[in-house]
Amino acid sequence: MARQTRSPLLEPALLSGALALAGAYAFEMGEDGYLDFSDRTALERYLIESPGALQTTQADWEGRMLRQDMRDRQNAVGSLTYDGARYQLDYPLRDTMGVTRHVREVAEAVACADGRATLVRGVIIDRTDDVRSDEATVWRARHDALTRLPNRAALMEGGTQLAGLGGRIGIPVHLLRLRLSNLETLTATFGEGLREQLLQQAADRMQAALRTPDLVARLDGPDFAAVTLNSDPDTLSLRLRAAVTAELYQTPFGLLALELESTRAPLDTVERALAITNRALSGDDAPLAPTKTRLPSVYEALDEALLELAFQPIVHAVSQDLHHHECLLRLRDGAGRLSSAFPFIVAAEGAGEVHRIDLFVLEQAVPFLEADSRLHLALNVSAGTIGNDAHSVAYIDQLRKLGPLTKQITLEMTETLAVDDPAKASRFSAEVRGLGCRFAVDDFASGHTSFRNLLAVEADCIKIDGSLVRGVALDANKQAFIRMMVDLASTFAVETVAEMVEDRADAQILARLGVDYLQGYYFGRPGPAPHQPNTPASPSRAA
Structure with missing residues (x-):
């Protein structure tokens, strides 16, 4: 039983005292759900319980919780199906006097058998003051x-x-x-x-x-x-x-x-x-919001060389070896600082000039492709280019001039166009794939794209929106949704890339869910030239 196998780390009085001072209470839990705390006396004081009277069976502990939080905790514990799997939950907890405390429970499976955790180690952290302060701060801000x-x-x-x-x-x-x-x-x-x-x-x-x-x-x-x-x-x-x-x-x-x-x-x-x-x-045109920093026009940005490419590595999910890079755009301000060009691109779309940016990115990428035949680059193409017949033809003509270099290019289309005009997206996809390019749908699941739209544009790959990826290791709902997307994509022979992967735990769970490729700061930030990714321990090596 878990109470007989407690880690030596939980035993020393010094560690227990330090945890209690920090408002944290370490525990181990076996298959019976009993929470065996390393310092029950400190926990009794926290929950205002008489000495020796505190009960921490699964039923007793969940009896202090709200019904939905209780179900979430049961699901989280049930999701611990392999060694190293973990969860994090925030929930209100009633003390013996009926006062609501706010806690964070973080736990990790250290032993599993038959797809179930047999030994879990974790910590309960008091967050009452933080939550109340956060609530007040959020309220004042809004x-x-x-x-x-x-x-x-x-x-x-x-x-x-x-x-x-x-x-x-x-x-x-x-x-x-x-x-x-x-x-x-x-x-x-x-x-x-x-x-x-x-x-x-x-x-x-x-x-x-x-x-x-x-x-x-x-x-x-x-x-x-x-x-x-x-x-x-x-x-x-x-x-x-x-x-x-x-x-x-x-x-x-x-x-x-x-x-x-x-x-x-x-x-x-x-x-x-x-x-x-x-x-x-x-009766006037006075702005209601503070004036924002002026963005250059497309012509200014191109004439004054204010735009630069940045390259971010994308890796195989299991081996974490380099697969290709995405070309991102950076804008140089008056002080010479580089930052994301996203606001500039949005403004260019509104001005009907974004096709010039797409052609610029393609032109700037060519020397890198010519210098390294092993290099593969993903380039973003906007809805303003794909959705406009003249702009689309001009872009495809430029691709055609590249000859065999097109086999080193993946073109990424935002999900919006797949929703708004799947017919034009499909025609563009068919033409560029015919030239040798791969075709991807970016920010998938950030809007309302269905797999019917995906089939219509014949995408080779979908990029799972970062809002679904960040924190996936601790979110069972995100895991279930991504697993469904991966299964459906696999059915249609479509590969998947997860964006915004920022830590090891997320990288591991995404590999276990079957995602093909990973992209994010965990593997490398965008740089001025294609570069090798960071080489943290891969899921296969860490398993």
Whole structure:
């Protein structure tokens, strides 16, 4: 039983005392689920239990947890099917007095048999203060301190989510810009004290006038904004105006009332709707957000040699030997610093000039390919190139001039085009594959691509979006989803690349899930020339 096989590391009083001072409690657990803590006395103090009375059987421990957290823990323990498998869980835990503590449980299987963990070692870490501090910090970052309404940042996030929801269900979403038009006059007459009182009361009334999931936020000063999915915007505007101005406010100087101006705009993006409504209310073009650093135009960037390639290695998942490199783009700023060119590329797409960037990357990659016949490079091709007939033809013509070098190239298309125009993506894929290139779909599963779209474009490879990859070793849901993607890709003879692999544990679990290739900082950061990856212990060697 686990209690007879405790590691010597858990025994010394010095280690136990140090763990307790740090709010951490080491344990071992056998197949029966009993948690054998190295310092039960310290744990009893933490959970406010009488000396010698603490019970830590699986049922006792999970009895202190919420039902969903209990199921998550059972699933996590059940996922320990090989030596070295581990999990991490954060959950609230009730002490004996019924007070909620917040803990993190981190554990690793050190012995397994028949696909089950027979001995697990781990630690319970108190995170109560951190969680409460984090919750307060997050709340302050997303709310206006005076009115307690969501602030601009929360409006941007919540509005974007509602716009996406409206698009999926076919309901238009609108943003209403609201201004307490006489607030400054009242403040000048009666002082800041009354201003704060009026703002708080107006905010409370606006909030009460909304229906879920609509939201209202304070932007700044007398300016507010509301996003509505389930109300006619004109009706909501009238309801908000009635709520704010319906009652008079009694002051020592008489009765006062707020006045509310409003205007609205369809919500495709929050920034655009805010800008439109700001101009409507203010009669000018004053920006609502701080001016961002100016990006060069495509012509400036090309003429002034501000763009450079960076090469990141991609390795075989099992052997971790180099397979190929992805060519990424870096932009040099006025101070000579290089940074990701992503904002610049987005701006180029908006200006209809991104095809020039794609041709530049192809041109810059050619000397590297000519210098090393073993080198294989993945180049990104934007939707602005593939989706435009003239730009697509020009790009393919440039590829055709490369002759046999095309066999050293993989072209990566963003998932968006596979969704928006699978027919054009399919034609492009067929032509470049006919020239000898491989074809990949980038950021797969970041949007709504189905495997039907994948079949339509005849991709040789899909790149699993990094949001699914980061932390996969500790997330059973991500593991299940990636396993499903790998199985389906294998059925269609499509290879898989996992992006944003940042640590050994993620690399190991991805190899076990059958992913073909891995890319991320764990194997190497982008560099100015193709380079060998870092050589950490591979999953096969570490198993």
